Amino acid sequence: MATVSLSLDEIYKLANKTLLANGCDQETADILSELITNAERDGSLSHGLFRLPAYVSGLKSGKINGKQKPDIKKLTPSVIKADGKNCLAPVVLNKSIPELVKAAKENGVAVLAIINSHHMAAMWPETEKIAEEGLVAFACTSYKPAVAPAGAIKPLFGTNPISFAWPRKNNTPVVYDMATASMAMGEVQVAKREGHKVPLGTGLTKDGKDTTDPAKIADGGVLLPFGGYKGSGIAMMVELLAGALVGDNFSYETAAKDNNDGGPPSGGEFILAISPDKLSDKDWDKHANEFFEKMKSMGEVRLPGERRHKNRLDKGPRNINEELVNKIRSLS
Template sequence: GKANPQAKLITPAIVRMDGDNGYTPLAIQRGVPILADAAQQIGIAAMGITNTYHFAALWPETEALAERGLVGLACTAYKPTVAPHGAKKPLFGTNPLSFAWPRPGQTPLVFDMATSAKALGDVQIAARDGHQVPLGTGLDPDGNPTTDPAKIANGGVLLPFGGYKGSAIAMMVELLCAGMVGERFSFEAAKVDNNDGGPAGGGEFLLAMSPAIMAGPDWAAHAEGFFAELTGLEGVRLPGQRRHANRLSDAPRPINAELVEEIRSLCK
């Protein structure tokens, strides 16, 4: 409650945000407008966030940049839960990244994904609900491939998506969020974490780019032509399309009855 994140312009295009050991959303709330202003003036700008605890999705910050007419990219590292390709011990976090593209007059294109084969939260939900996960999601505590999410979540490890390709992207996220920003790598965050179940301290890297400055006045129409070709293919929808439709809809939302009871029990 006492955190007071402070942003500093290191150069006209580089923002350094010190989160003052608070949760990341407050640092994002204060930093994104500064980052956006820099990108709108110069064409491209980056922000590094340090001394924060990240516990949320990345799409809110990239979507906020897209709503300002900017292309947004964000990534963050976490405690080790993912084994690099070929290994059986964790070194990477799930290391998510998010990308957003502005679409004037309509909701932006946004995606947010872990670089692990499955997000840790999805594995934990599968374990809670008694579901199996696809082979290739992770290894059990003995280093063997398994479809049992409980064995992955309790002493096992996740695997990167796409084998060595996902492993390389997870490594890139580590370097951007720790090496570039000046924060802890995932393995360093684990060494100082108290393992109380809360989020580990770490950094986040954000990049904002102006398509209007870089591509010129026809950038939006050009991109929309691409989206039309893409969605014209049978079975294809844009990332985030369903989420945006659900957000705009006032229809009822089906919720698992057991989850409702669990939430109510926590409120007693």
């Protein structure tokens, strides 16, 4: 695979220029460019520049409004609802998370319900941001059907990621972000692009056969939930939390109204923030750190998020797929 070396600043400028050329205002372009750059910086390649052409597809078709800002309402002291009005989810998160953090610190717990926004980024940025404020965070969102429920061979669930973050005083948060599918579709698409096989159990062909060929999964096939019935149950939970509970669509309803331009569809997101200072006692951080140390003493155990935090210490250039860079440059 041919690559090109780009500095983090060059990645940001490439993303920013492309977004501005395709209908975003400066604020939206800045928010999304920072998100994309941070994904490349932290090694989250399937959510960095790789996603930019799809964002552009949604902007060019008019499905995504690159200049819109969300309508944020406080329904109760601890319930916040944000209507994205078809803007990009990172913009909604930028505007609404400060309100969620404030409500959780005041009340001990708070919920943010997001509707009508276009989410295709990683989810760790929002939960990590909340944890950096000293709060425990959980978030989930659905997508268009790509995952078969356990026992089925046709998709019903989205890849339905969940993210959890635990705050640590004077240290980086513990953060995980995972698809409830056996593998995120973005990772399958990267494997397809780079010619890699995927593990058996990742997905099925369009005929319902097991395969290690990512192309046969991405092009008409179906992903499987991780852990069989267990992952299927968690994927169902995400559908309910990010769909019925917040007042948005289930994945199959999202697909029915999407224009299939390749860009992220409109959907909902559920985010929960909890204050350990309110709920626990003053030693919660010390107690949790003892647990983390116990984990790490048991072998080559890495806390979730450690690799991303280590990667971001490297401020040097990143090697980006040359074909992808050329495609993005053609869009601007």
